[in-house]
Amino acid sequence: MRNEVSYYPEIQSFIEMQLKSNFRASNQMGIFVYWGIGELKKNLLQIIDEHPKECSCALEFAKRVPPLSLDIFAIITDGIKFELLILEIKLVKSAGLKEWSQLVGYCLVSGAKYGLLINIDNGSSPRLTQTLHSEQHMSHIQTTVKGKSCEHILGFMQWNSYTNNFEYSSLGNIKSLSDLSEKIISEFAK
Amino acid sequence: MNTDKAYLFGLIIGGGIWGNAEDVFRIRLPYRQWGSYIQNPQRASDISRDIMGLVSPLFKNIYNINVSFETSESGVWYILCEGDLTDLISDLEKYDIRCEGELRKNATLKKIVNALLDDNLKRRFVAGLADTIASTNPNHRRFTNEVQILSFELKGFNFTFVCELCRLLYSINCLPDQILWNHPNFHCTNDPYYHQWNKGFKLRVQIDQYEEFGAVAFKTKAISIKENRKLQHQSHEAIPCQAREVRATMSCVHPAENNRQLPKEIRGGHYLHNRHVCAVLGCENAPYDEIKKLFPNVGNLINPFPILCKDSLENIESIIASDSLLKNRNYTITKISVQSIYDKYVNSNAAVLLYGNGEDSGYPLTEVMQGIAYIIADNNELSGKRPRGGYKELVQKHLAKNPDLSIVLRIPDLLTPLILESNGRGVLIGAHNPQVYKKLVSIDSDNAYKLCVRPITEKDLKNEE
Numbered sequence: 001m002r003n004e005v006s007y008y009p010e011i012q013s014f015i016e017m018q019l020k021s022n023f024r025a026s027n028q029m030g031i032f033v034y035w036g037i038g039e040l041k042k043n044l045l046q047i048i049d050e051h052p053k054e055c056s057c058a059l060e061f062a063k064r065v066p067p068l069s070l071d072i073f074a075i076i077t078d079g080i081k082f083e084l085l086i087l088e089i090k091l092v093k094s095a096g097l098k099e100w101s102q103l104v105g106y107c108l109v110s111g112a113k114y115g116l117l118i119n120i121d122n123g124s125s126p127r128l129t130q131t132l133h134s135e136q137h138m139s140h141i142q143t144t145v146k147g148k149s150c151e152h153i154l155g156f157m158q159w160n161s162y163t164n165n166f167e168y169s170s171l172g173n174i175k176s177l178s179d180l181s182e183k184i185i186s187e188f189a190k
Numbered sequence: 191m192n193t194d195k196a197y198l199f200g201l202i203i204g205g206g207i208w209g210n211a212e213d214v215f216r217i218r219l220p221y222r223q224w225g226s227y228i229q230n231p232q233r234a235s236d237i238s239r240d241i242m243g244l245v246s247p248l249f250k251n252i253y254n255i256n257v258s259f260e261t262s263e264s265g266v267w268y269i270l271c272e273g274d275l276t277d278l279i280s281d282l283e284k285y286d287i288r289c290e291g292e293l294r295k296n297a298t299l300k301k302i303v304n305a306l307l308d309d310n311l312k313r314r315f316v317a318g319l320a321d322t323i324a325s326t327n328p329n330h331r332r333f334t335n336e337v338q339i340l341s342f343e344l345k346g347f348n349f350t351f352v353c354e355l356c357r358l359l360y361s362i363n364c365l366p367d368q369i370l371w372n373h374p375n376f377h378c379t380n381d382p383y384y385h386q387w388n389k390g391f392k393l394r395v396q397i398d399q400y401e402e403f404g405a406v407a408f409k410t411k412a413i414s415i416k417e418n419r420k421l422q423h424q425s426h427e428a429i430p431c432q433a434r435e436v437r438a439t440m441s442c443v444h445p446a447e448n449n450r451q452l453p454k455e456i457r458g459g460h461y462l463h464n465r466h467v468c469a470v471l472g473c474e475n476a477p478y479d480e481i482k483k484l485f486p487n488v489g490n491l492i493n494p495f496p497i498l499c500k501d502s503l504e505n506i507e508s509i510i511a512s513d514s515l516l517k518n519r520n521y522t523i524t525k526i527s528v529q530s531i532y533d534k535y536v537n538s539n540a541a542v543l544l545y546g547n548g549e550d551s552g553y554p555l556t557e558v559m560q561g562i563a564y565i566i567a568d569n570n571e572l573s574g575k576r577p578r579g580g581y582k583e584l585v586q587k588h589l590a591k592n593p594d595l596s597i598v599l600r601i602p603d604l605l606t607p608l609i610l611e612s613n614g615r616g617v618l619i620g621a622h623n624p625q626v627y628k629k630l631v632s633i634d635s636d637n638a639y640k641l642c643v644r645p646i647t648e649k650d651l652k653n654e655e
Binding site for chain 1: 191192193194195243244247248250251252305307308310311314406407408409412413
C-alpha cells in the first residue's frame with residue numbers, strides 16, 4: 001500500500017514536464033522551475049544557494065518567510081522576479097473544505113501566488129465542489145499585506161496513478177496545467 | 191500549442207468526424223468487441239468514465255466545449271462535442287487540419303508534428319491518437335503471445351498520414367515493428383481475383399516499446415496494455431528499421447495496384463515488402479540499400495498470375511473465360527493420383543517445381559498440395575477456403591480413407607496457371623518463371639525505388655522478342 005509521499009516524485013515530474021513543454025511551445029525558454037519537498041524556508045535557501053544566478057531574486061523573501069512544512073513547492077523564476085507554486089497532495093476518499101483550507105492557509109502564509117490541491121485517484125467532496133463552483137473568490141484570493149496587493153490563484157485536480165496523468169475537475173481558478181502555464185507565462189511577460 | 195491541446199488534437203485527428211453542423215462534431219472510437227458493453231460491461235463502464243472524467247473536463251477547460259457520449263452493442267463509441275467550435279477550428283487550421291469529414295482520411299501531420307517541440311508534447315499527441323485508434327486486442331501479436339503488439343488502425347488511403355505517424359513514433363524512440371499497408375500487395379498476396387483487399391492500415395508497435403516510450407491517457411487502454419504485457423514471459427527490444435533484415439516472399443501482381451483511390455506516389459507500383467513502401471514514400475528510416483538488393487531477384491518475387499486461387503469450379507471457369515491468355519491455351523487434361531503427388535511432397539524439398547520448361551520454372555509443389563487439400567476436402571473440413579487443421583494432414587487423412595484418390599489436372603501448353611479440379615471446386619496455380627517475369631518489371635522514371643509491372647503476354651511466355 002503506497003502512502004501519499006510515494007507519489008510526490010511522479011506528480012512533480014509530470015507537472016515539471018508539462019510546464020517546461022508549454023514554456024518551450026510559447027518560446028519562453030527563460031523561465032526556470034526549481035522544486036523543493038518539505039520545509040519551505042530551508043529548501044528555498046538551498047535552491048537559491050545552488051542556483052544563485054536564477055534564484056537570488058528570491059533571497060530577501062526566503063530570509064523573511066516563516067518556516068512552513070509543505071508537501072511540494074516550486075520556485076518559478078526568470079532570474080529577475082519569481083513566483084511560488086504550492087502543491088498540496090492528498091490521498092483521501094474525497095478532498096473537502098478542510099484540505100482546501102489547508103492549501104489556502106499555506107498560500108496566504110507563504111505568499112505563494114499559485115496553489116494546487118491534488119487528490120490521488122479520487123475527487124472532491126460535494127461540499128467543496130459546490131463551494132468552488134459558486135464562490136469564485138475561494139480560488140482567486142486577493143489580499144493586501146503591509147499595503148502591498150497579493151493574489152492567490154488556486155485549483156483542484158485529480159492525479160490518476162494508473163495512467164500517470166491528471167484528470168481536471170474544472171474546480172477553482174486553475175483549470176488545467178496548460179492554464180497554469182499560460183498564467184505563469186503572462187505573469188513573466190509583464 | 192500546449193500539452194493539453196496536443197492530447198486533444200491527437201484525439202480529434204484520430205477519430206474526429208465533422209458534418210455540416212457548425213456547433214457539433216463527433217470523435218469515433220472504433221473499439222468494436224473490445225469496447226462492447228455486451229462483451230465486457232465493466233470495461234464499457236470504465237470507458238464512459240474515461241470520456242466523462244478525462245476528456246470532458248479537458249474540452250470544457252480548454253475550448254469551453256461540452257462533451258457527452260453514445261455507444262452501441264457493436265462497441266463503437268462516439269464522443270459528442272458541442273459548443274462554439276470557432277477557437278478549436280481556428281487552432282486546427284493553423285496546422286493545415288481542415289475540419290471536414292473524417293479528419294484522418296485526409297489529414298497531414300507534417301505541420302502539427304513541427305509544432306510538437308519536445309518529446310513530451312509528442313507523447314501527449316500520440317496518447318490522443320492511441321486512445322482513439324490504437325487497438326489493444328491481444329490477438330495483435332507476432333506469431334505467439336510472447337510478442338504482444340499495440341496496433342494503430344486506420345481505414346482509407348492516407349499513406350502519408352501513416353508514414354508521418356510512424357516517423358513521429360520513431361522520433362520518441364518508439365520503434366514501430368511493422369506497417370501493414372492498405373494495399374493489395376499486403377492484404378492479398380496470393381490471389382489477384384480476390385477483391386476484398388481494402389482492409390485498412392495497421393501500424394504495429396511492440397507493447398514493450400509502447401509501454402516505455404509511448405503513452406495513453408485512457409485508463410481502460412492502460413489496463414489493457416498491462417494485461418497483454420503479462421502474456422509475455424520476457425521483454426523484447428525493437429530493432430531500428432535500417433538494421434533489420436528485409437525478407438521478401440513472392441506476391442502476385444494485383445489489378446488493384448492501379449486503383450484510383452491509391453495516392454499517386456503509390457498507385458501503379460508493386461511492393462515487395464512493407465518497408466519497400468517506406469522507401470518509395472521517402473522515409474528517412476527506410477532501409478534503402480536492403481530494398482535495392484531485392485531488385486535483381488525480382489523475377490522470383492513477383493507473379494503476374496495467381497500464386498494460389500481457390501474457388502468454386504464455376505467461378506474458376508469464368509476467370510479462365512475472361513482472360514484470353516488463359517482461355518486460348520491448349521490444355522493437357524490428365525487424371526493424377528493424389529498419392530503420387532503426396533509422396534513427392536514428403537520425399538523432396540519444398541522448392542520442387544512441376545511441369546516446368548526449364549530448371550527454375552514450373553508449378554510449386556507446395557501450392558499444388560494446398561490446392562489438392564482444398565478440392566478434396568469435405569465441406570465441414572473447410573473454414574472459408576482454408577482447410578481446418580493444416581493441408582498436409584487433410585490430404586493424409588483422405589489418402590488413408592481412399593489410397594486411389596485422384597484429381598483432374600489441366601496443364602497448359604505455356605506456363606499460364608495450372609488448373610486443378612474436383613468435387614465442384616477449382617484451383618489456379620501460377621508458375622514460377624523468374625526469367626520471364628523479371629522482364630515485366632521496370633523502375634518508375636520519377637522514383638528509383640518504385641517498381642512497375644506491365645501485364646504479361648503470350649509473346650513473353652514464348653520468350654519471343
